[in-house]
Amino acid sequence: MPLLEVNHLTQRFGGLQALTDFNMKIEEHDLVGLIGPNGAGKTTVFNLVSGFYTPSEGSITFAGEATRGLKPHAVTSLGMARTFQNIRLWNDLSVLDNIRLAQTHWLGYGFLNAVLRTKKYFAAEKRIEEKSRDILEMMDLSQYAGECPKNLPYGLQRRVELARALSTNPKLLLLDEPAAGLNSADIDGLIRYIRWIHDEFKISIWMIEHQMKVVMSLCQRLTVIDFGRTIAVGTPDEIKANHDVIKAYLGDDNL
Numbered sequence: 001m002p003l004l005e006v007n008h009l010t011q012r013f014g015g016l017q018a019l020t021d022f023n024m025k026i027e028e029h030d031l032v033g034l035i036g037p038n039g040a041g042k043t044t045v046f047n048l049v050s051g052f053y054t055p056s057e058g059s060i061t062f063a064g065e066a067t068r069g070l071k072p073h074a075v076t077s078l079g080m081a082r083t084f085q086n087i088r089l090w091n092d093l094s095v096l097d098n099i100r101l102a103q104t105h106w107l108g109y110g111f112l113n114a115v116l117r118t119k120k121y122f123a124a125e126k127r128i129e130e131k132s133r134d135i136l137e138m139m140d141l142s143q144y145a146g147e148c149p150k151n152l153p154y155g156l157q158r159r160v161e162l163a164r165a166l167s168t169n170p171k172l173l174l175l176d177e178p179a180a181g182l183n184s185a186d187i188d189g190l191i192r193y194i195r196w197i198h199d200e201f202k203i204s205i206w207m208i209e210h211q212m213k214v215v216m217s218l219c220q221r222l223t224v225i226d227f228g229r230t231i232a233v234g235t236p237d238e239i240k241a242n243h244d245v246i247k248a249y250l251g252d253d254n255l
């Protein structure tokens with residue numbers, strides 16, 4: 001059984017059909033990409049898969065469960081984490097607290113335990129703090145643990161977001177334009193971090209990205225959508241040579 005299977009996903013926003021009959025399978029340890037011009041419906045796919053929206057039509061199975069209609073935190077607990085096209089960190093909390101809270105908040109570490117301040121609560125808090133520090137260490141972010149994200153350069157904020165997503169133990173990581181706003185040195189760094197995460201944690205990664213260098217060097221397989229419809233699926237080389245894809249991007253500065 002694939003880790004993620006999406007069948008006939010369609011999404012309407014009022015009169016606008018943002019996505020039409022979208023299908024996808026992701027296996028364990030895949031590293032795949034979703035590309036397409038602006039407004040094609042890419043973020044909508046992630047919003048549907050991660051529970052931010054409930055699809056107008058279609059089914060989603062993740063880790064053996066039908067997840068259509070589940071709330072985002074429930075999908076996170078099943079093992080799916082995501083980052084956002086526009087960074088969404090808690091800007092007035094420290095980097096460490098951002099990572100800690102992701103685990104308590106999204107994985108629902110017993111609210112009642114927290115209120116009652118039970119032994120179990122303190123044990124969980126301690127475990128979470130240790131794990132958060134480990135993740136910061138692995139992502140070369142330890143020295144920023146006490147800083148607020150808003151005071152960090154953009155490239156580091158992106159890395160904190162990646163660390164936060166990783167801290168929830170995902171089986172599948174969704175990255176929505178992780179290279180957006182990064183300079184070329186930061187992009188090279190990002191490529192290395194993503195490759196390292198994929199190898200080290202043996203997880204599946206599905207990324208949306210406009211920077212062709214990133215998807216072409218990392219992804220085993222790409223899906224291309226345009227106006228909400230899938231126009232091509234293939235390896236990076238196949239996609240680069242595909243006429244429908246070239247046509248869809250014509251006039252777009254990204255190719």
Ligand SMILES: Nc1ncnc2c1ncn2[C@@H]1O[C@H](COP(=O)(O)OP(=O)(O)O)[C@@H](O)[C@H]1O
Nearest residue numbers: 013016018036037038039040041042043044045
């Ligand atoms: N919550 C929403 N309400 C109304 N329209 C939306 C909403 N989210 C996305 N759309 C529309 O759906 C289309 C696809 O958007 P999106 O998935 O963000 O595209 P992409 O990520 O490929 O740039 C766009 O026309 C966008 O305006």
Ligand SMILES: [Mg+2]
Nearest residue numbers: 042043044085
């Ligand atoms: Mg988008």
